[in-house]
Amino acid sequence: MLEVADLRKSFGALRATDGVSLAVAQGETHAIIGPNGAGKTTLIAQLAGNLRPDSGRIRFAGDDVTALPAHARARRGLARSFQITSIYPDFTVLQNVALAVQGRSGAAALWRDARRDASLRGPARDILEEIGLAERAEVLAANLAHGEQRQLEVAIALATRPRLLLLDEPMAGMGAEESQRMIGLLSKLKGRHTMILVEHDMDAVFRLADRISVLVYGRLIATDIPERIRANEEVRRAYLGENL
Amino acid sequence: MTPILVFEQLLNGLQFGVMLFLMAAGLTLVFGIMNLVNLAHGSLYMVGAYATVAAINWTGSWLAGVALGLAATLVIGMLTEVIALRTLYERDHLDQVLATFGLILFFNEAVAMIFGRTALYMSLPGWLQGHVQIIPGSIYPAYRAAVIVVGLLVSAGLWYVVARTRLGMLIRAGASNRAMVSALGINIRLLYTLVFGCGAALAGLAGLMAGPIYAVQPGMGEMILIQVFVVIVIGGIGSVRGALVGAIIVGIVDTLGRAFLKPMLATLISPTAAENAGPALASMLIYLLMAVVLAVRPAGLFPSK
Amino acid sequence: MRKELVFWFVFAALLAFLPPVMNAVGQPYYIDLVRRIMILAIAAVSLNLILGYGGLVSFGHAAYLGVGAYAVGILAFYGVTNGWLQFATAIVASALVAAAIGSISIRTSGIYFIMITLAFTQMLYYLGISIAEFGGDDGMRLKARSQFPLIDLGDPVASYYVALAFMLASVYLVYWIVNTRFGMALRASKSNEARTRAVGISPYPYRLAAFVIAGALCGLAGALYANHTNYLTPGFMTWQQSGELMFMVILGGMASTAGPVLGSFALLLLEEVLKGWTEHWQVILGPLLVLSVILFRRGLAGIFYKPDA
Numbered sequence: 001m002l003e004v005a006d007l008r009k010s011f012g013a014l015r016a017t018d019g020v021s022l023a024v025a026q027g028e029t030h031a032i033i034g035p036n037g038a039g040k041t042t043l044i045a046q047l048a049g050n051l052r053p054d055s056g057r058i059r060f061a062g063d064d065v066t067a068l069p070a071h072a073r074a075r076r077g078l079a080r081s082f083q084i085t086s087i088y089p090d091f092t093v094l095q096n097v098a099l100a101v102q103g104r105s106g107a108a109a110l111w112r113d114a115r116r117d118a119s120l121r122g123p124a125r126d127i128l129e130e131i132g133l134a135e136r137a138e139v140l141a142a143n144l145a146h147g148e149q150r151q152l153e154v155a156i157a158l159a160t161r162p163r164l165l166l167l168d169e170p171m172a173g174m175g176a177e178e179s180q181r182m183i184g185l186l187s188k189l190k191g192r193h194t195m196i197l198v199e200h201d202m203d204a205v206f207r208l209a210d211r212i213s214v215l216v217y218g219r220l221i222a223t224d225i226p227e228r229i230r231a232n233e234e235v236r237r238a239y240l241g242e243n244l
Numbered sequence: 245m246t247p248i249l250v251f252e253q254l255l256n257g258l259q260f261g262v263m264l265f266l267m268a269a270g271l272t273l274v275f276g277i278m279n280l281v282n283l284a285h286g287s288l289y290m291v292g293a294y295a296t297v298a299a300i301n302w303t304g305s306w307l308a309g310v311a312l313g314l315a316a317t318l319v320i321g322m323l324t325e326v327i328a329l330r331t332l333y334e335r336d337h338l339d340q341v342l343a344t345f346g347l348i349l350f351f352n353e354a355v356a357m358i359f360g361r362t363a364l365y366m367s368l369p370g371w372l373q374g375h376v377q378i379i380p381g382s383i384y385p386a387y388r389a390a391v392i393v394v395g396l397l398v399s400a401g402l403w404y405v406v407a408r409t410r411l412g413m414l415i416r417a418g419a420s421n422r423a424m425v426s427a428l429g430i431n432i433r434l435l436y437t438l439v440f441g442c443g444a445a446l447a448g449l450a451g452l453m454a455g456p457i458y459a460v461q462p463g464m465g466e467m468i469l470i471q472v473f474v475v476i477v478i479g480g481i482g483s484v485r486g487a488l489v490g491a492i493i494v495g496i497v498d499t500l501g502r503a504f505l506k507p508m509l510a511t512l513i514s515p516t517a518a519e520n521a522g523p524a525l526a527s528m529l530i531y532l533l534m535a536v537v538l539a540v541r542p543a544g545l546f547p548s549k
Numbered sequence: 550m551r552k553e554l555v556f557w558f559v560f561a562a563l564l565a566f567l568p569p570v571m572n573a574v575g576q577p578y579y580i581d582l583v584r585r586i587m588i589l590a591i592a593a594v595s596l597n598l599i600l601g602y603g604g605l606v607s608f609g610h611a612a613y614l615g616v617g618a619y620a621v622g623i624l625a626f627y628g629v630t631n632g633w634l635q636f637a638t639a640i641v642a643s644a645l646v647a648a649a650i651g652s653i654s655i656r657t658s659g660i661y662f663i664m665i666t667l668a669f670t671q672m673l674y675y676l677g678i679s680i681a682e683f684g685g686d687d688g689m690r691l692k693a694r695s696q697f698p699l700i701d702l703g704d705p706v707a708s709y710y711v712a713l714a715f716m717l718a719s720v721y722l723v724y725w726i727v728n729t730r731f732g733m734a735l736r737a738s739k740s741n742e743a744r745t746r747a748v749g750i751s752p753y754p755y756r757l758a759a760f761v762i763a764g765a766l767c768g769l770a771g772a773l774y775a776n777h778t779n780y781l782t783p784g785f786m787t788w789q790q791s792g793e794l795m796f797m798v799i800l801g802g803m804a805s806t807a808g809p810v811l812g813s814f815a816l817l818l819l820e821e822v823l824k825g826w827t828e829h830w831q832v833i834l835g836p837l838l839v840l841s842v843i844l845f846r847r848g849l850a851g852i853f854y855k856p857d858a
Contacts, residue, residue, distance in 0.1 A: 048747070074749035086747070088740045099737050102730055103748030113725075114733045160748050281660050331843050337660055338606045342799060343842040345792040350835030357829050466788065470671045473664035481660060524679035531672035535653055538665065542656050 001026045001164055001194045002047070007056035009042060016042040017053065018218035024164070029190050031197045031205045034215035035238070040198045041083060043215065044168045047196070048080040049073040061163060074103065079162035081153040083169040083198075089142035093133055096141050096152055097124040100159035124159060131155040131185060147178030154185065158193075165195045171204060183207060206230070214238070248382045253503045254496060255378070259388045261495020262395030266450040267472045268479070268487035269402055270443030276482040277439050280329065281337050283344035285447055285472070286465025287351035288324075292317040292448025293460045294355055297366050306369040313452050314445060321444020325437050333436070348466065356462045366455030391453050398449065399488060406484050471498070474534045480544030489545060494530050501529040556807060557720075564713055568706045580705050581777075586817045587712040588773045591719045593797040593809035595766035598723050600795065601803030602732065603759050604739030606663050609650070609670030610794050613643040613764045615677060615786030617771020622781045623683060625692040632695035632702070636772050643768025644761050646673075651760035655753060667788055677783030688782025695776055702776045712773060716810070719766055724806045726762070735759050736804075796838060800845075 002024040009017040016039040024030045034040055045051035047058060049070035058066045065073055074080075088096050098120040105119075114120060128134045131151050136144065141152060150170055157165055170186070171179045183204050189195065190208060199205050205212060206226050213223040216238045222229060229235055271285050296313025303309055328347060332340045368387055375383035406412035451465070458464065471494065479490025506522025513521070537545065564583065571579045592614055599605040617639035624635050654665045678686045694702045702708045726732045737745045738752035745752055775781045784790070793816065801812025819837075823830035 050743070050746075069746070069751070071746040071749050071751040074747055080747055082743070082747075086741055086744045088737060088744065090740055091737075095733070099733060099745075099750075100748040102733065103745075103750045106749075110731045111729045113728055114730045115728055117730065120730075156744070156748065275660065281663065328839055328843075335842075337663065338799075339842050341606065341608065341663060342792075342795060343839045345796075346835045346838030346842065348835070349789075349831040349838070353829050353832035353835065357832060470668055470788065474668050477661060477664050477668070520679065520681055524676055527675035527679055528672045531668050534665070534668060538653055538657065543661075 001028070001061060002196070003057075003059040004047070005057040005059070007043070007046060007053050007058070009039075009046060009051065009053045015218050017046065017056075020056075020215070020218070020220055022213060022220065022223065024194060024196060026163075026194050027191055028210045029186075029195045029197060029208050031199060031209035031212045032215055033199065033202075033205055033212060037217075038215045039218040040215055041168060042218075044080065044166055044196075044198055048078065048166055074160060075106065077161065077163035078166065079157040079160045079164070080166035081157045081168060081170060083172055085146075085149045085153055087141045087149060087152050087156065089140070091141060092138050093128065093141055093144065093152060094121065094124055094137040097127055097155050097159045100124075100156045101127075104160045127155050127159050130188070131158070132181070147174050147181070150174060150178075150182065151185065154182075158189070163194060165189070165193050167195060167197045167199075169198055169200065171199060171201045179204065250500075250504075251379070251382060252384060253500055255384055255392065256388065256503075257496030257499035258492065259392050259395070259495070260499055261492040262392055262399070263450045263453060264468070264472055264475050264495050265399060265488050265491035266395060266446045267468060268475045268491050269399075269484055270446035271472060272476055272479075272482055272484060272487050274440060274443045278333055278436055280333060281340045281344070282329070282443075283341060283469070284324065284347040284351065285443070286467075286469030287348055288317055288321050288444045288447040288465070289451035289454070289468060290351065290355060290460075290462070290465035291320050292451030293366070293455045293464065294359060294364075294451075295320075295448070296452035296455060297364050297460055298359075300366065306367070306372075310452060314448055317448025317451070318441050318445045321448070322437050322441045324444075325440040329440070330433075330436075351465075352462045361462060363459035363461040366452075366460060368456050387456055391457075394449075394453065398446070402484065471530065474530050477534055477544060478537045480547040483544075483546040486544055486546035494533070497533055498526075498530050501526040505529070553806065557717075560807075560810075561713070561717060565710075568709050572706075577705065580709050582821065584705075584709045584712045584777055585774075586813055587709075587716045588770055588777055589794070589797070589817065590810045590813035591712075591716050591770035591773070592767045592794055593801075593813045594716070594719045594723055595763040595770065596794050597798045597803065597809040598726065598766075599756070599759050599763045600798050601805070601808065602723075602727050602739065603735050603756055605655070605756060605760065606795075607654075607666045607760070607763075608663050608788065608791050608795065609666035609668075610763070610767060611786050611788070611790035612650070612670040612673045613647065613767035614771040614774060614790065615673060615781075615783065616643045616646050616764075617768035617773075618775035618781040618785050619677065619683065619771075620768070621695060621772045621775040622689060622691055625695075626683065626689070628692075630693045630696045632697035635695045636769065639768045639772035640765045643771070644765040647761045647764025648757070651757050651764070655756050655760060667791070670786055670791060671788065674783050674786045677786060684782070686783065688780060688784065691775055691779045691781065694779070695772070708776065712777070715769065715773060719769075720806055720810060722766070726759075731755060731758070800841060 004020055004022040007017050007020040020043060032040055032043070042051065046053045049065070049068055049072070053066065056066070057064060060073065060076065060078055065076070088099065091099070098114065101120050101123045102114070109117070109119070125134065125137065128137055131154060133148060133151055133155060136148060141149065144152065150172070154167065154170055157167070171182050174182060179201060186204070186208055197205070197208065209226055211223060212226055212229045214221050214229065214235050221238060222232050222235050224232070267285065267289060271282065274280050274282055292313060295316035296309050299312035299316065300306055300309030303312065324347065328343065332343055372387045372390060374386050376386050376389050378384050378389070475487060475490040475494045478493065479486030505526040506518050509522050509525070510518040567583055568580050571577055592610070596607065596610045599607055620639035620642045621635045624638060629635065650666065650669045654662055654669070657665060683689050700707050700711060702711065727736060734745070734750050735755045737750065738755060742752055771785065774785065797812040797816050798809045799812065800815055801808035801810065820830065820834065823833055
């Protein structure tokens with residue numbers, strides 16, 4: 001589904017992405033972990049199209065998307081959620097998701113009244129059901145609890161009917177109970193959607209991931225199935241030793 | 245269109261460019277450090293001109309008038325910052341634009357109330373009247389030459405401050421981050437007021453230098469302000485170097501255009517058509533230039549952010 | 550929704566009754582005053598589309614008042630007085646100018662956009678000044694008003710109702726636009742640009758289209774304005790006029806249907822009152838505007854009803 005070949009990105013003297021190569025298969029849930037400052041968000045930004053890499057290639061579903069802007073990648077089915085919640089605070093929950101549904105249909109029915117448009121609201125409600133936010137549909141997004149806003153992040157990403165979900169720390173800032181709910185939600189999505197998950201929450205990572213990549217100082221030091229990553233000496237030294 | 249004529253107009257363009265730079269530098273400094281878009285910058289230019297005219301009349305001495313005029317602009321600038329602009333640092337650009345627009349109305353009308361609406365002229369002392377010989381065979385107004393010299397000196401001084409001092413370091417670091425600046429142990433409020441005062445002084449200097457050349461009248465600030473915007477857009481906002489390059493380019497293009505476009509057009513199309521089209525095109529020239537620059541470099545020539 | 554409809558009904562009725570009442574009490578001046586306010590309100594409504602809903606701080610919107618007015622004036626100058634043709638030209642010309650300016654400006658953002666829109670409008674202003682045939686700096690009288698069947702725009706009351714009709718129509722037009730998918734994409738781009746790109750919507754074409762629509766609508770206001778003043782000058786296109794339009798939108802409350810109309814009435818009536826006190830009314834208005842920015846955030850529309858999402 002996604003192939004990354006020798007991706008590089010530097011900010012002045014800082015090598016944020018230092019020759020990253022990765023391949024994620026369809027239906028796989030792939031986690032990317034690493035200490036803070038490893039360049040995880042920079043990597044996600046390049047995959048999503050928010051940042052142009054200095055060199056390297058990104059292939060999505062067989063096509064070279066390295067030069068495509070973010071909105072074009074989204075239209076092809078590459079959806080992302082943001083580490084810092086990025087929703088529409090002045091719209092309702094339903095409108096938030098409806099906008100994402102609208103995004104995937106391009107400029108169709110541009111002049112239809114969006115408030116009564118069943119082809120937008122129907123799918124939006126379905127997604128809210130799946131995520132578990134159906135009762136909050138008419139609430140202004142700014143008035144949601146933090147955990148609910150993170151759920152909305154995922155809902156918006158889902159609404160674009162993605163072939164690949166890039167989830168940047170979906171559990172950021174969540175308490176224990178909220179995290180469990182999010183893990184449950186992501187488990188439901190597992191298998192049906194290809195997912196790349198950047199997370200610090202090791203519980204979630206080891207429960208959800210099919211494979212894990214470890215990013216340290218812009219380089220992938222290991223890519224493997226969870227058990228072997230857990231046992232990997234280098235990884236323990238660099239990162240896991242602190243967290244497990 | 246003799247070479248001597250072209251040379252004179254080039255000097256005029258340089259003189260205009262130098263004044264544009266003084267204004268642009270002040271505006272870009274304030275924006276770079278305080279993230280404040282200040283439309284009333286043109287009003288400070290106007291205050292500089294009027295305060296100097298008043299001071300010259302009051303003291304009878306040109307030099308004393310200039311010094312007083314500059315000081316007055318500095319004070320008025322800092323007062324404006326303390327009274328009206330402090331609350332705007334935290335607001336978005338739209339609010340800043342609107343509030344400073346209100347200030348423009350105030351300043352223009354206040355000046356009209358005190359001095360009347362008709363244009364005033366600033367007299368020159370004897371030693372600045374007359375001409376100097378720049379190259380053999382061509383004489384140039386002494387005053388305009390003085391403007392160029394003073395402008396270049398101030399520009400050099402500005403460069404020194406920006407490139408060599410700690411304050412300059414803050415400016416170059418794009419220090420619109422209050423937390424970072426205060427972490428360096430600097431009193432933010434004082435810094436902001438001082439920076440604004442400097443910007444005001446630069447504008448006031450440009451204004452008083454403009455006095456003898458252009459008319460001193462209400463609204464004079466806005467006419468040049470919009471040209472200063474063109475300079476900043478072309479040069480790249482937040483960049484003092486960009487302001488200098490942009491100012492020289494705009495100054496020269498505008499001046500040469502106004503001087504030579506009509507006669508040049510007259511050779512291509514009929515003189516009567518050129519009579520209209522010449523000035524029209526000349527006045528639009530710098531905006532067309534801005535459009536071309538933007539098409540190629542949307543962030544200006546030397547973008548700093 | 551209910552409250553909004555009631556408001557509009559009452560407001561429109563009040564405005565509809567104004568001419569006969571003013572004629573009866575022998576104060577026809579107010580008919581002219583309110584007509585002027587309503588025409589400028591159309592310009593404010595058009596600006597609200599891109600500023601209030603779109604988040605584009607266009608400091609050059611008065612350009613289209615000028616383009617529309619000059620379209621009418623120039624056609625009349627050459628003997629073309631057919632109202633339909635003149636108004637159509639005003640709208641199309643404004644749309645084209647908006648497309649040209651917008652295609653360059655909308656690629657930029659933030660403070661660049663503000664400065665660039667201001668600069669382009671100034672360019673048009675200078676163009677207007679330098680064309681001597683059409684009066685240059687002084688402007689020119691309208692040779693003849695726009696001719697429409699059945700309606701004489703020279704008649705104060707008839708033109709008043711024409712302005713009222715157009716104002717109500719433009720309010721409804723913008724209301725309809727912002728609730729379509731197009732409008733939602735535009736509003737989404739303002740609310741959270743990064744998120745909008747991430748769902749597959751590129752803001753640029755929506756913003757450009759909205760900019761053109763707003764320009765065209767303002768051009769219509771310009772055509773009406775020329776007929777109202779019977780005179781047109783480059784002064785229609787000054788940055789002061791642009792600033793005034795922006796204040797009309799802000800004061801009333803951005804991103805609401807009634808906002809720009811209420812803001813227009815508030816600001817222009819305030820100016821009228823101040824002008825009555827002193828010729829130096831701007832020295833009072835200036836600080837008042839500064840205060841209004843520093844103190845108010847929601848605008849006037851928030852007093853009457855909660856702005857609809």
